[in-house]
Amino acid sequence: MGSYRLNGTEIEHDEEGYITEISLWSKELADLIAKEENIEMTDEHWEVVNFLREYYEEYQIAPAVRVLIKSIKKSMGKEKGNNKYMYQLFPYGPAKQACKIAGLPKPTGCV
Amino acid sequence: MVMDEGPLEGSVTKRFLYVNRRAPYGTIYALESLEVVLIGAAFEQEVTLAFLDDGVFQLTKGQDTGAIGVKNFSPAYRALGDYDVTNFYVEAESLGERGLTLDDLQQITYEDEDDDWKEKPSIRVVSRRELAAIMAEQDVILSF
Amino acid sequence: MPTLHMVNKSPFEDNALQSCLGHVLKGDAVLLIEDGVYGALAGSAVAGMLGQQNGAVSLYALGPDLAARGLSEKPLLGGVDVIDYGGFVDLVTTLDRSQSWL
Numbered sequence: 532m533g534s535y536r537l538n539g540t541e542i543e544h545d546e547e548g549y550i551t552e553i554s555l556w557s558k559e560l561a562d563l564i565a566k567e568e569n570i571e572m573t574d575e576h577w578e579v580v581n582f583l584r585e586y587y588e589e590y591q592i593a594p595a596v597r598v599l600i601k602s603i604k605k606s607m608g609k610e611k612g613n614n615k616y617m618y619q620l621f622p623y624g625p626a627k628q629a630c631k632i633a634g635l636p637k638p639t640g641c642v
Numbered sequence: 643m644v645m646d647e648g649p650l651e652g653s654v655t656k657r658f659l660y661v662n663r664r665a666p667y668g669t670i671y672a673l674e675s676l677e678v679v680l681i682g683a684a685f686e687q688e689v690t691l692a693f694l695d696d697g698v699f700q701l702t703k704g705q706d707t708g709a710i711g712v713k714n715f716s717p718a719y720r721a722l723g724d725y726d727v728t729n730f731y732v733e734a735e736s737l738g739e740r741g742l743t744l745d746d747l748q749q750i751t752y753e754d755e756d757d758d759w760k761e762k763p764s765i766r767v768v769s770r771r772e773l774a775a776i777m778a779e780q781d782v783i784l785s786f
Numbered sequence: 787m788p789t790l791h792m793v794n795k796s797p798f799e800d801n802a803l804q805s806c807l808g809h810v811l812k813g814d815a816v817l818l819i820e821d822g823v824y825g826a827l828a829g830s831a832v833a834g835m836l837g838q839q840n841g842a843v844s845l846y847a848l849g850p851d852l853a854a855r856g857l858s859e860k861p862l863l864g865g866v867d868v869i870d871y872g873g874f875v876d877l878v879t880t881l882d883r884s885q886s887w888l
Contacts, residue, residue, distance in 0.1 A: 589717060589720075589721075590717045590718050590720060590721035591713065591714065591715055591717045591718050592680065592715075592718045592721055594721070594724070595680070595683070595684055595725070597684070598721070598724045598725055601724060602724060639677055639680040639681055661885070663802075663805065663887075663888070671888075694805065695801060695805050735808075770808055770809065773809065774808075774809040774810070774811055775811075777789065777809060777885065778787055778789060778811055779787075780883060781883065782883065783789075783883055783884065783885040783886075785885060785886040785887065785888050786888065
């Protein structure tokens with residue numbers, strides 16, 4: 532356990548950095564988490580993060596990486612819905628890292 | 643470890659049946675079952691879900707847990723098509739005993755890769771006898 | 787392709803045994819364990835449920851669970867075989883699959 536410090540408030544996260552209270556997420560927090568993951572957020576990163584947040588809103592789960600890539604392919608086409616593109620954006624795992632930045636729980640099925 | 647690499651080399655695909663007999667929220671069974679299904683789907687096995695007895699209550703539409711302070715996990719069933727979990731067998735007798743019909747359940751669909759991605763219903767209502775036969779075809783039965 | 791069905795709840799508080807018997811197929815085995823063994827008592831209000839199987843399925847009750855509940859000397863339903871842990875393992879390994887009616 533630990534916390535992110537943002538504008539003087541502490542936002543709790545679990546031992547792997549996933550925030551424990553999803554409603555405390557903000558874009559500023561996403562930038563902060565991304566920085567700790569050594570990711571410079573670009574429009575392309577935001578596109579995936581926003582997609583994940585919409586996915587969670589709809590289904591209440593964080594998708595496994597296979598499902599995430601398949602869903603991105605369906606909605607944005609195969610130039611983006613592929614392993615290479617997604618791992619370029621999120622080198623340590625598109626589902627794991629992007630979910631963390633998006634303020635979602637770790638996808639079920641990752642240990 | 644990210645468990646999304648598909649079947650391990652030399653592994654065999656088995657038929658897994660998840661038997662759901664409990665209502666959601668009153669106990670942890672339904673949520674646990676869903677989590678195991680999500681984890682199991684990463685291994686690309688042949689997965690079938692059965693809903694009987696109070697398990698049919700897991701699929702009712704319009705669930706809203708806002709006021710009881712627990713998470714509404716019913717939307718997650720609609721994501722299972724993306725995980726290639728497309729066989730939901732619901733027992734007709736269990737529905738009938740509880741005064742429910744198919745219309746009381748949420749719509750769950752999947753896109754059929756082999757049929758031009760046509761959207762198809764995942765839920766099939768089957769008789770107790772048919773469900774018994776489905777159980778007898780499985781390699782592994784996991785009960786919740 | 788017979789199935790071993792296991793029931794661990796008392797039929798007086800839970801519908802597991804009833805539901806199980808609604809899904810057994812000819813040649814299957816039903817094993818009563820833990821509080822499920824209460825369903826094996828002769829003369830109870832639920833005795834009829836198991837009695838209706840007419841030999842289509844084999845019925846077993848786990849001896850150690852009967853003993854723990856003081857039921858070793860009580861008369862059981864006709865057709866129920868009492869087995870020990872070794873017999874339990876034999877059933878699991880001989881039948882094609884196991885299903886727990888939790």
